[in-house]
Amino acid sequence: MTGTSGFSRRTLLGATLASPVVLRHALGDEPIKIGMPCALTGPGGEVGEQMRRGAEFWIKFVNAKGGLLGRPIKLYAQDTGGDPATAVRKAQDVVERDGCRLLFGMTLSSEALAVVPKLAEWNAIFMSSDNGDGRLTGESFVPNFFRANTSGPMGTRAVALYLRQADFKNFYAIGMDYAWGRNSIGVFKDEVKKSGKNFIADVYSPIGTKDFSTYITKIRQSGADACYIVMQGDDNNAFLSQARQYRLGDKVQLLTEIVDLNSIHAVGDAAIGLIGGSRYTFTFPGEANAQFVAAWKKEYGNVPDVFEGEQWQACQVLQAGIEKAGGIDADKLRPALETVEIDSIKGRVTMRACDHQGVQKGFMVKVVQKEGFKEPIPDLIATFPADQVTPACRQMTYDS
Amino acid sequence: MDFLPFLVTQCLNALSQAALLFFLGCGLTLIFGIMRIVNFAHGAFFMLGAYVGYSTVHWTGNFWAALIVAPILVGAFGAAFELGILRQLYGRDGHAFLMVTFGLTLIMGEVIRLIWGVEALQVKPPDSLSDIVFILDEPFPVYRLFLVGAGIVVAVVIWQFLERTRLGLLIRATSQNAEMVHALGTDVRLVRSAVFGIGCGLAGIGGVMAAPLVTASLGMAPNAVIDTFVIVIIGGMGSFLGSLIGAVLVAFVQVFGTYYFPDFALAFMYLIMVTVLVVRPGGLLGKEA
Numbered sequence: 001m002t003g004t005s006g007f008s009r010r011t012l013l014g015a016t017l018a019s020p021v022v023l024r025h026a027l028g029d030e031p032i033k034i035g036m037p038c039a040l041t042g043p044g045g046e047v048g049e050q051m052r053r054g055a056e057f058w059i060k061f062v063n064a065k066g067g068l069l070g071r072p073i074k075l076y077a078q079d080t081g082g083d084p085a086t087a088v089r090k091a092q093d094v095v096e097r098d099g100c101r102l103l104f105g106m107t108l109s110s111e112a113l114a115v116v117p118k119l120a121e122w123n124a125i126f127m128s129s130d131n132g133d134g135r136l137t138g139e140s141f142v143p144n145f146f147r148a149n150t151s152g153p154m155g156t157r158a159v160a161l162y163l164r165q166a167d168f169k170n171f172y173a174i175g176m177d178y179a180w181g182r183n184s185i186g187v188f189k190d191e192v193k194k195s196g197k198n199f200i201a202d203v204y205s206p207i208g209t210k211d212f213s214t215y216i217t218k219i220r221q222s223g224a225d226a227c228y229i230v231m232q233g234d235d236n237n238a239f240l241s242q243a244r245q246y247r248l249g250d251k252v253q254l255l256t257e258i259v260d261l262n263s264i265h266a267v268g269d270a271a272i273g274l275i276g277g278s279r280y281t282f283t284f285p286g287e288a289n290a291q292f293v294a295a296w297k298k299e300y301g302n303v304p305d306v307f308e309g310e311q312w313q314a315c316q317v318l319q320a321g322i323e324k325a326g327g328i329d330a331d332k333l334r335p336a337l338e339t340v341e342i343d344s345i346k347g348r349v350t351m352r353a354c355d356h357q358g359v360q361k362g363f364m365v366k367v368v369q370k371e372g373f374k375e376p377i378p379d380l381i382a383t384f385p386a387d388q389v390t391p392a393c394r395q396m397t398y399d400s
Numbered sequence: 401m402d403f404l405p406f407l408v409t410q411c412l413n414a415l416s417q418a419a420l421l422f423f424l425g426c427g428l429t430l431i432f433g434i435m436r437i438v439n440f441a442h443g444a445f446f447m448l449g450a451y452v453g454y455s456t457v458h459w460t461g462n463f464w465a466a467l468i469v470a471p472i473l474v475g476a477f478g479a480a481f482e483l484g485i486l487r488q489l490y491g492r493d494g495h496a497f498l499m500v501t502f503g504l505t506l507i508m509g510e511v512i513r514l515i516w517g518v519e520a521l522q523v524k525p526p527d528s529l530s531d532i533v534f535i536l537d538e539p540f541p542v543y544r545l546f547l548v549g550a551g552i553v554v555a556v557v558i559w560q561f562l563e564r565t566r567l568g569l570l571i572r573a574t575s576q577n578a579e580m581v582h583a584l585g586t587d588v589r590l591v592r593s594a595v596f597g598i599g600c601g602l603a604g605i606g607g608v609m610a611a612p613l614v615t616a617s618l619g620m621a622p623n624a625v626i627d628t629f630v631i632v633i634i635g636g637m638g639s640f641l642g643s644l645i646g647a648v649l650v651a652f653v654q655v656f657g658t659y660y661f662p663d664f665a666l667a668f669m670y671l672i673m674v675t676v677l678v679v680r681p682g683g684l685l686g687k688e689a
Contacts, residue, residue, distance in 0.1 A: 217659065245613075
């Protein structure tokens with residue numbers, strides 16, 4: 001009995017001594033779980049796929065280097081079909097079932113707006129990489145939401161700043177009939193009026209519109225010399241293809257909030273001449289971008305598109321925050337993220353505490369056919385400083 | 401733009417839209433007329449047509465080839481589906497067909513995603529159709545005129561086929577009294593397979609024709625299936641002429657409605673449907689009215 005008890009005491013002692021080590025080791029292997037409910041099918045499917053690819057690329061990159069804080073990262077991607085109610089349900093799934101306390105995704109702004117009110121209850125941080133709606137860092141702001149990407153108002157602002165120096169006088173606008181479209185055109189309208197030019201009218205097409213002939217007729221008839229397009233995915237492709245068939249570009253300069261490679265690929269020559277804002281393009285200057293593009297090409301055999309770049313930047317911001325906080329606990333991560341400042345593929349990005357918007361530069365590109373490229377590519381034509389592009393805290397409009 | 405050129409170009413726009421809607425609606429209504437089943441997968445066959453069209457243009461460089469290959473392949477696939485799966489279900493009630501055809505939509509969507517990827521694909525019309533013509537000094541795409549022409553040709557061909565050929569006769573007879581046709585010594589099952597194949601083939605043509613306007617994309621199926629149902633309900637389930645009238649009506653109201661009241665663009669189609677259902681619950685030319 002004595003022997004046994006001595007043995008057990010020693011075992012107990014050993015176990016006590018060893019336990020922190022064991023515990024720390026176990027924690028070290030505990031993956032950092034990131035939930036990613038995003039639209040992989042439906043009208044936002046292409047964008048959602050890009051976001052997922054961007055996140056997967058980053059995770060592969062980080063895990064190959066031994067993980068983040070020594071912990072591997074694990075992604076829980078879910079398809080929302082672009083539906084806000086489904087987005088909430090899938091987000092709840094990854095949080096409650098899979099135990100994620102970090103969220104990416106929510107491809108459409110309508111999905112993000114539906115999810116953000118729940119973040120506090122879930123004690124989860126949501127790092128947006130593509131949501132455009134200005135309200136997310138304005139009236140709908142919640143402390144657990146961060147936006148690393150260029151917002152809709154910021155994209156539009158870059159376009160507006162460009163217009164001040166361009167020759168166009170009469171503007172028309174067409175947008176997809178949902179949060180992002182209406183929000184962006186509202187900002188654009190403001191900007192046109194402020195620059196002393198004439199805004200003729202705006203029109204909104206229901207999501208999933210296939211025939212744009214009537215809208216194209218309206219634009220032609222308006223007498224506008226430039227038309228601002230706020231569209232995405234299938235709708236954007238359909239509009240540009242049909243606009244080309246009606247030779248709309250001969251009469252009206254087409255401007256857009258976002259130029260992306262997917263739609264250039266989908267519509268081919270119909271994209272040539274399009275001028276637009278760019279949240280990210282592989283042709284951006286800088287060493288960081290050159291390295292990213294080279295690594296991406298090696299992995300996927302093609303160049304990264306807008307939301308793949310934006311997702312990468314969002315991942316870099318999150319990574320910097322987690323490294324600074326030393327963990328993913330929301331109460332520690334939040335203040336850490338509020339002061340993150342990194343040199344990203346788009347240049348300097350500074351997260352600000354007041355509304356959690358990433359302060360960053362604005363870019364304008366024109367779609368051109370260049371030698372050495374099979375398809376037309378976006379070419380950088382203007383860059384605007386971050387302080388001119390980013391709105392005041394919790395604002396979606398600009399004073400000057 | 402003066403009123404006359406506006407009116408003419410808008411009418412042509414509406415007719416080109418009607419042609420695309422007709423390819424879809426006519427196939428669906430034929431299938432319903434014969435088989436009394438609602439083919440939920442119709443949009444998926446339309447989408448498959450667009451993707452097969454893309455690949456045909458990609459490999460042969462010839463849009464005309466796509467217009468032949470796509471309906472044949474899609475039609476054959478439809479007929480095979482009827483033979484292999486739907487045929488097992490004829491004893492059951494309508495729910496079984498809804499479930500199976502809806503399931504097929506999901507499977508086809510996923511398979512297309514695996515084969516062709518998520519990115520939208522460009523289908524270029526041939527150069528001869530990519531040009532514009534001036535109609536009363538207004539530029540108008542030749543491709544849209546081609547759609548109008550194709551719509552008329554297909555409508556006439558199907559009408560003649562239903563009225564003048566033996567198979568057309570059998571189809572009409574089967575839709576009126578399948579048991580009697582069967583008793584008279586015709587294999588009704590073959591007629592069903594043929595009709596399902598033809599209906600799907602028409603959706604396939606529609607897919608190829610729509611592709612240069614909207615690109616081939618995964619969003620095509622759900623969008624198309626709703627429009628198609630609305631047209632068929634307006635025209636009357638099972639009525640060929642009804643689907644033609646439904647398509648033209650929806651297209652015109654859509655084009656002019658969107659022009660004058662863009663905020664209600666989405667509502668027009670349903671507004672016509674509701675009106676028709678209230679006045680004639682079986683559809684304009686429906687039998688159950």
